[in-house]
Amino acid sequence: QSQFGSLAQQAPDSLLGLIRLFQEDQRPHKIDLGVGIFRDDQGLTPVLGAIKAAERILVEQQESKSYLGPVGDSGFVDLTARLALGDDLATSPSLVGLQTPGGNGALRLAFELLAEASKDSAVWVGSPTWMNHFPLIASTGLESRHHRFYDPATLRIDFDGMMSDLASAKPGDVLLLHGCCHNPTGATFSSAEWAEIIALCERQGLLPLIDFAYHGLGDGLEADAAPVRMFVENLPEAIVAYSCDKNFGMYRDRVGSLFVKAATLAQADAVRSQLFGTARAMWSMPPDHGAAACRIILSSPELRSVWQEELDTMRERINGLRQAVANSLPRLSAVANQRGLFSLLPISTDAVRLLREESAIYMAPDGRINIAGLSEANLAHFVEATSRFLE
Numbered sequence: 001q002s003q004f005g006s007l008a009q010q011a012p013d014s015l016l017g018l019i020r021l022f023q024e025d026q027r028p029h030k031i032d033l034g035v036g037i038f039r040d041d042q043g044l045t046p047v048l049g050a051i052k053a054a055e056r057i058l059v060e061q062q063e064s065k066s067y068l069g070p071v072g073d074s075g076f077v078d079l080t081a082r083l084a085l086g087d088d089l090a091t092s093p094s095l096v097g098l099q100t101p102g103g104n105g106a107l108r109l110a111f112e113l114l115a116e117a118s119k120d121s122a123v124w125v126g127s128p129t130w131m132n133h134f135p136l137i138a139s140t141g142l143e144s145r146h147h148r149f150y151d152p153a154t155l156r157i158d159f160d161g162m163m164s165d166l167a168s169a170k171p172g173d174v175l176l177l178h179g180c181c182h183n184p185t186g187a188t189f190s191s192a193e194w195a196e197i198i199a200l201c202e203r204q205g206l207l208p209l210i211d212f213a214y215h216g217l218g219d220g221l222e223a224d225a226a227p228v229r230m231f232v233e234n235l236p237e238a239i240v241a242y243s244c245d246k247n248f249g250m251y252r253d254r255v256g257s258l259f260v261k262a263a264t265l266a267q268a269d270a271v272r273s274q275l276f277g278t279a280r281a282m283w284s285m286p287p288d289h290g291a292a293a294c295r296i297i298l299s300s301p302e303l304r305s306v307w308q309e310e311l312d313t314m315r316e317r318i319n320g321l322r323q324a325v326a327n328s329l330p331r332l333s334a335v336a337n338q339r340g341l342f343s344l345l346p347i348s349t350d351a352v353r354l355l356r357e358e359s360a361i362y363m364a365p366d367g368r369i370n371i372a373g374l375s376e377a378n379l380a381h382f383v384e385a386t387s388r389f390l391e
């Protein structure tokens with residue numbers, strides 16, 4: 001009698017499978033547009049110079065690795081709150097913040113909190129969204145509901161469709177939003193649309209949960225944060241799941257934080273104790289190293305400006321490639337106005353397979369491409385091969 005005999009095989013992660021296929025591919029002109037990481041023009045994802053410098057300081061100065069409290073690195077939490085939300089909102093007594101294992105950990109903790117607060121709240125999610133949102137929501141027992149978001153015909157947001165679907169959301173439901181750099185579509189709301197979404201949340205009593213995983217990689221630190229701050233400022237309650245894994249290039253170090261704005265100080269205390277208890281049952285404490293390195297950067301004017309320049313370079317490379325794709329392929333002209341690492345090509349899953357088999361171009365089965373996987377050297381091959389399949 002085996003304990004594991006009843007377990008079914010889970011579908012393998014499609015992107016991890018692609019990594020292996022790509023590594024085995026011997027064709028010199030192969031292009032990897034699969035995994036969502038920043039790449040430079042050489043296709044590399046080097047450790048940022050600011051991080052290298054901060055890590056040297058950390059190794060030199062760290063005196064103990066004894067446990068930190070449940071907040072994690074409180075300096076890191078304070079500095080990322082200020083970075084994301086600005087000084088005023090970050091220091092409001094009704095804002096609760098703690099360090100988490102990446103944006104993923106922040107999201108999981110947020111959904112756990114929401115499930116504990118109200119089992120019957122639905123989480124509204126635009127279609128399509130980052131694939132991991134669904135297991136994160138489902139693992140807490142919350143129900144997810146879809147609203148229209150992206151129109152593959154125009155490669156733009158179907159804002160009217162979204163608003164009309166959200167009209168059936170109930171008070172207390174949660175609206176999951178990407179702060180900037182939408183994964184997988186890159187589609188962005190205008191400031192007028194952001195304002196309409198805030199008004200909708202207010203009118204219908206919806207709680208916004210903002211997944212803010214690419215701060216600074218869209219239009220810059222201030223511009224990307226502006227809509228997020230509007231939610232936190234204008235609504236009585238709001239949640240922000242923040243990641244430093246992309247904007248500091250810390251992917252495997254798992255650096256993130258969660259911020260919850262509560263309506264009252266008493267509720268903030270309850271939220272805090274709930275988050276501490278849930279985190280303790282899941283990971284006890286978040287990993288320290290990456291957050292400590294980010295704290296060193298954010299608290300040093302010199303390192304901070306080194307980091308901001310590196311962030312600017314990453315963003316400008318992505319946006320330059322977006323413009324180049326739009327210039328070369330008229331069907332993809334909307335790509336120039338999208339932001340972040342990803343765009344969703346209007347092609348079939350068969351076309352995705354043919355591009356891999358015939359042209360050595362690797363992308364997710366849904367046609368999501370990592371723009372940063374393109375380069376001056378491979379753009380012409382990408383344009384030529386892809387143009388045959390665009391719908």
Ligand code: PMP
Nearest residue numbers: 102103104130183211213243245
């Ligand atoms: N949200 C979105 C939209 C993402 O794309 C990702 C990373 N792929 C995350 C959250 C999680 O980021 P992290 O690596 O910090 O857990």
